[in-house]
Amino acid sequence: MKLSVYSLKKILYEGDAKSINCQTIGGEVTILDKHRPFVSTLKEGVIRILDGENKAHYVNAKSGFVEVMPTNEVRFIVEER
Amino acid sequence: MESLQKTKNRISSAKNINQITKAMELVAATKMRKSQAIALSSRAYAYAALDFLANLSKLEEAVLPPLLQKREIKKTAFVVVASDKGLAGSFNSSVFRTFEKYLVENKIDIFNDNYSFIAFGQKSANYLQRKKVKIANVFAKLGDFTQLSETRQLADFLSNGYLTKQWDRVLVFSMNFRTALRQEVLIRQILPVEFEVLKKTIKEIVPETGKFSELRENNNTSPSPSSTEEGRSRIIDYLVEPSPEIVLKELAPHLIEMQVYHIILEANASEHAARRMAMKNASDNAEKLVGDLTLIYNKSRQAAITREIIEITAGAEVL
Numbered sequence: 001m002k003l004s005v006y007s008l009k010k011i012l013y014e015g016d017a018k019s020i021n022c023q024t025i026g027g028e029v030t031i032l033d034k035h036r037p038f039v040s041t042l043k044e045g046v047i048r049i050l051d052g053e054n055k056a057h058y059v060n061a062k063s064g065f066v067e068v069m070p071t072n073e074v075r076f077i078v079e080e081r
Numbered sequence: 082m083e084s085l086q087k088t089k090n091r092i093s094s095a096k097n098i099n100q101i102t103k104a105m106e107l108v109a110a111t112k113m114r115k116s117q118a119i120a121l122s123s124r125a126y127a128y129a130a131l132d133f134l135a136n137l138s139k140l141e142e143a144v145l146p147p148l149l150q151k152r153e154i155k156k157t158a159f160v161v162v163a164s165d166k167g168l169a170g171s172f173n174s175s176v177f178r179t180f181e182k183y184l185v186e187n188k189i190d191i192f193n194d195n196y197s198f199i200a201f202g203q204k205s206a207n208y209l210q211r212k213k214v215k216i217a218n219v220f221a222k223l224g225d226f227t228q229l230s231e232t233r234q235l236a237d238f239l240s241n242g243y244l245t246k247q248w249d250r251v252l253v254f255s256m257n258f259r260t261a262l263r264q265e266v267l268i269r270q271i272l273p274v275e276f277e278v279l280k281k282t283i284k285e286i287v288p289e290t291g292k293f294s295e296l297r298e299n300n301n302t303s304p305s306p307s308s309t310e311e312g313r314s315r316i317i318d319y320l321v322e323p324s325p326e327i328v329l330k331e332l333a334p335h336l337i338e339m340q341v342y343h344i345i346l347e348a349n350a351s352e353h354a355a356r357r358m359a360m361k362n363a364s365d366n367a368e369k370l371v372g373d374l375t376l377i378y379n380k381s382r383q384a385a386i387t388r389e390i391i392e393i394t395a396g397a398e399v400l
Contacts, residue, residue, distance in 0.1 A: 004125070004129070006125045006126040006129050007126060008123045008126050008229055008338075008339060008342060009122065009123060009229065010122050010123075011122075011125050024322060025322070025323055025327070026322045026323050036320060037319045037320060038319065038320045038321075038322070039133075039136070039137065039319050039320070039321045039322070039328060040321070040322040040323075040328070041322075041323075041327065041328050041331045063331070063335075065130075065133060065328065065331070065332065065335075067129075067132075067133055067136070075129050075132075075133075077126055077129045077130050077133065077335075079335070
C-alpha cells in the first residue's frame with residue numbers, strides 16, 4: 001500500500017509499506033495491505049513502518065491522525081516529538 | 082561651491098551606504114527564499130489535514146467540537162501581524178493602514194470592551210501602544226524565521242480565548258506574499274473555522290510567479306483520491322475510532338495551529354521581500370548620489386585649476 005507521513009515541518013515518509021504499527025487512542029493498531037477505510041487519532045508513541053524490503057522505519061509522534069483511504073492509501077499527519 | 086575635501090567625504094560616505102544597502106538587499110533576498118521554502122515544505126501536511134477535515138465533516142453523525150462551532154458574533158479579536166525590525170519599506174505601514182481603514186469602515190470604537198487587540202511583532206506592539214488601545218497579548222522578538230513553537234503559542238492563545246468566550250471571532254491582518262515584488266495586506270478570519278477560508282490560505286502559500294510558482298499548477302490538478310467524486314461516495318464506509326466527535330475535537334486545534342503557522346510564514350516571506358525592495362531602492366539612490374557628487378567634485382576641481390592658471394598668467398603679465 002502507499003503510505004505518506006507528513007508533519008508541519010517536512011515529509012517524513014513517502015512510499016510503499018507492508019505494514020504499519022501505531023498507537024491510537026483506542027490502543028495499538030497494525031495496518032496491513034487492503035485495510036478497510038479507517039480514521040483514528042494517535043497518541044504519543046512510535047509509528048513503526050515496514051517497507052517493501054522489510055526494512056523498518058520509525059517515526060516519533062507526539063500526536064496526530066491516521067487515515068486509511070478506500071484506494072489502499074494510508075496517510076498520517078503527525079506532530080513530531 | 083563646497084570645498085573639494087567636503088565633497089570627497091560625501092562621496093565616500095555615499096559609497097559606504099551603497100555597499101551596506103547592497104549587502105542588506107542580498108541578505109534579505111536569501112532570507113526570502115528560505116522562508117518561502119519553509120512555507121512550502123508544510124504544504125503536504127496542510128492538504129492532508131484539509132482532506133481529513135473534509136472527509137470527517139461529511140459524516141452525518143459528526144457533532145462539531147466547540148472550536149468549530151459558530152456562534153453569534155459579539156466580541157472580536159484583532160491580530161495585527163507586523164515585523165520586529167524596520168527598514169522594510171512600506172511593509173508595516175501598509176498593514177497598519179489597512180487596519181485603520183477597516184476600523185473606520187466598520188465603525189469600530191477601539192476603546193469598546195468588545196474588541197481585543199493582539200500584537201504580533203515589535204512594530205505592531207509599538208503601533209498599538211501609540212493608539213493607546215488595551216493590548217491583550219504581545220508576541221514579539223521572534224527572529225527572521227518564526228518557529229512552529231512560537232506560532233503555536235499564538236494559536237493556543239487564540240483558541241483558548243475563543244473557548245472561554247473572550248471573543249467570538251478572530252480577524253488577522255497580515256501581509257500575503259503574492260510575488261517577490263508584490264505583497265498585499267489580507268484580512269483573514271481564522272476563528273470560527275471556515276473550510277473555504279482555510280483552503281484559500283493554503284492555496285496562497287504558492288507564489289504567483291517566480292521561483293516555486295510552478296507548484297501552483299500541480300496543486301490544482303492532483304487532488305488526493307478522496308476528494309474525487311468516487312472517493313466521496315464511499316466515505317460512509319469509514320470506520321472512525323473512537324468516534325467522529327473525539328477525532329474532530331482533536332483535529333480542531335491542529336487546524337488553527339496550521340493556519341496561524343502559514344499566515345505567519347507568509348508574513349515572514351513578505352517582510353524579507355519588502356526589505357529587499359527597500360534596500361534595492363536605497364542602493365540605487367546611493368549610486369545616483371555618488372554619480373552626482375563625482376560630477377560636482379570634478380567641476381570644482383577644474384574650476385580651481387583654471388583659477389590658479391589665471392592667477393599665474395596674470396602674475397607673469399605684471400612682471
